Amino acid sequence: MSVSLHGRVLLLSLLLVGGVAFAADGSPKLAPTHPSLQLQQRPGHAAIASANYLATNAGLEVLARGGNAFDAAVAVASTLSVVEPESSGIGGGFMAVLHRAKDGHDVFIDARETAPAAVNSKDYLNPDGSPNRETALKGPLSAGIPGEPAGLVLLATRYGRLPLQQSLAPAIRLARDGFKPDARLRGTIADVQQDLQRWPASAAKYLPGGKPPAEGAIWRDPDQARTWELIAAHGNDGFYRGETAQKLVNAVRASGGNWTLADLDGYQAKERTPIVVNYRGYRIVTAPPPSSGGVAIAEILNILSGFDLSKMDQAHRVHTIVEAMRRAFRDHNDYLGDPDFVKMPLDMLLSPYYADGLRQGILPDQATPSSMLPRAEAAEPGMHTTHFSIIDADGNMASITSTVNYILGSTFVAEGTGVLLNDEMDDFALVPDKPNVYGLLGSSANAPQPGKRMLSSMSPSIVIGADRTAVIGSPGGSTIITQVLEGILHFIDGESALQIAAHKRFHHQYMPDEVMVEDGTFDPTTSDALTKMGYMLKQRESWGFMNVVTWDRKTNQLDAASDPRRPSGLGKVQ
Numbered sequence: 001m002s003v004s005l006h007g008r009v010l011l012l013s014l015l016l017v018g019g020v021a022f023a024a025d026g027s028p029k030l031a032p033t034h035p036s037l038q039l040q041q042r043p044g045h046a047a048i049a050s051a052n053y054l055a056t057n058a059g060l061e062v063l064a065r066g067g068n069a070f071d072a073a074v075a076v077a078s079t080l081s082v083v084e085p086e087s088s089g090i091g092g093g094f095m096a097v098l099h100r101a102k103d104g105h106d107v108f109i110d111a112r113e114t115a116p117a118a119v120n121s122k123d124y125l126n127p128d129g130s131p132n133r134e135t136a137l138k139g140p141l142s143a144g145i146p147g148e149p150a151g152l153v154l155l156a157t158r159y160g161r162l163p164l165q166q167s168l169a170p171a172i173r174l175a176r177d178g179f180k181p182d183a184r185l186r187g188t189i190a191d192v193q194q195d196l197q198r199w200p201a202s203a204a205k206y207l208p209g210g211k212p213p214a215e216g217a218i219w220r221d222p223d224q225a226r227t228w229e230l231i232a233a234h235g236n237d238g239f240y241r242g243e244t245a246q247k248l249v250n251a252v253r254a255s256g257g258n259w260t261l262a263d264l265d266g267y268q269a270k271e272r273t274p275i276v277v278n279y280r281g282y283r284i285v286t287a288p289p290p291s292s293g294g295v296a297i298a299e300i301l302n303i304l305s306g307f308d309l310s311k312m313d314q315a316h317r318v319h320t321i322v323e324a325m326r327r328a329f330r331d332h333n334d335y336l337g338d339p340d341f342v343k344m345p346l347d348m349l350l351s352p353y354y355a356d357g358l359r360q361g362i363l364p365d366q367a368t369p370s371s372m373l374p375r376a377e378a379a380e381p382g383m384h385t386t387h388f389s390i391i392d393a394d395g396n397m398a399s400i401t402s403t404v405n406y407i408l409g410s411t412f413v414a415e416g417t418g419v420l421l422n423d424e425m426d427d428f429a430l431v432p433d434k435p436n437v438y439g440l441l442g443s444s445a446n447a448p449q450p451g452k453r454m455l456s457s458m459s460p461s462i463v464i465g466a467d468r469t470a471v472i473g474s475p476g477g478s479t480i481i482t483q484v485l486e487g488i489l490h491f492i493d494g495e496s497a498l499q500i501a502a503h504k505r506f507h508h509q510y511m512p513d514e515v516m517v518e519d520g521t522f523d524p525t526t527s528d529a530l531t532k533m534g535y536m537l538k539q540r541e542s543w544g545f546m547n548v549v550t551w552d553r554k555t556n557q558l559d560a561a562s563d564p565r566r567p568s569g570l571g572k573v574q
């Protein structure tokens, strides 16, 4: 925030939240006599945390060339498409929360995939009416129309400073010249080798010489380099129209999919108003539908705001948080979908009165069985989806979660494009009240329809306090929401970026009615106490991978941390 904007902010009406003044635009309000006037208004340096050091370095390179956080975000996302394709990429989609420093503008960028016009629910059902995991998760029928390219074009053209040629240059260079895939990518390719062998272009790309890339071998993706070059030269026309669009449609249809040129031509990334919730003096800016994440995080924080967690022992603190999670996930299942298609009672879900009612039903020493709440099973999270966080020298912030859905998406590469397609159709409620791959249930609000966006758990968030700010997010399927929530709580408790990223985690999603726990989260006393309260604790292997940047405006120190659970990640201050 510049000094001149600060002057303008003084004129705005104030809202007192938890003793901290906020301007009408939600920025923490700095009164002229307030000691925080001495706080820094711009960091003067920048920080990026992402799941791969090549992507973090690509973003830092673009910042050094004069780009801002949003240009750096284009560089990080496009580079992740090349070096971490198991998690996100050009054939997937993303959700972003941006904060523009010069005017305090907060915005949500929805680059979520859409169902093609010819979507047919029956394609995803077995003859007995149960969900068909095969068509929902593998091959071209499982893929929604990608949003990633349009989202990055929007980011660059509306919020960036540099031409796409410059912000996409690192990704193009790495795809063309090659890089050494890390152990995780090589392992992931080996895990899905049989699926990749089914599609010639997938096998050609990921199984050079018929095998996953060897350790230390240089791996190139010239087709993807060319597709990014077309986007750099022509923007959306380089992907959604012309040569690339034709190749995508030809490849999808030749292998049993139903995309048309009109589906691609009609795709639009959208700007939406983010969800804002105030909690313990912090302003949390997070993802609205078609993500369920922000609504759930807001609902949970509203419930928790009636408790003093700091006065509780660990078992009661966890009990209270889990009961709030349980109630928010019940509502997630019942109400949420694409806002362009369904009417959702957001005013009710986000209201403090609604949270008051839910809070009354939480017993002090006893778990509420989910089956006793009016109404609504799970895969290991963590091998898919990615999150990165950026703050630049001016205080612009980008919190971006990007995905191809499950491990290496649909495993289908469209011949001649280098585009690995997502398998996001599984995020629709293909059969009401039957779990998707993350065990999430859904209602007709999230049923597939032509052009509709499938509900997401992606929860990119920015937490703004009077003197400390965090840009935060995580992959993890349905556990994204609770991991980000716990990260927000740890930040507000004063933890550093690394402490937040490394913190042990737990999760509850209404159904299955169990608390999923990372090894070492609870000491034996807490585990025993929770079991006595009626909780079923279930250990889960795969968590993370959170990438966090924090800014302490008293000391003007930036801090960046990549989840230590993933050795290829890098958080770096420049």
Ligand code: GLY
Pocket: 385, 403, 404, 405, 406, 424, 427, 455, 456, 457, 458, 477, 478
């Ligand atoms: N595909 C995972 C999500 O969007 O939640």
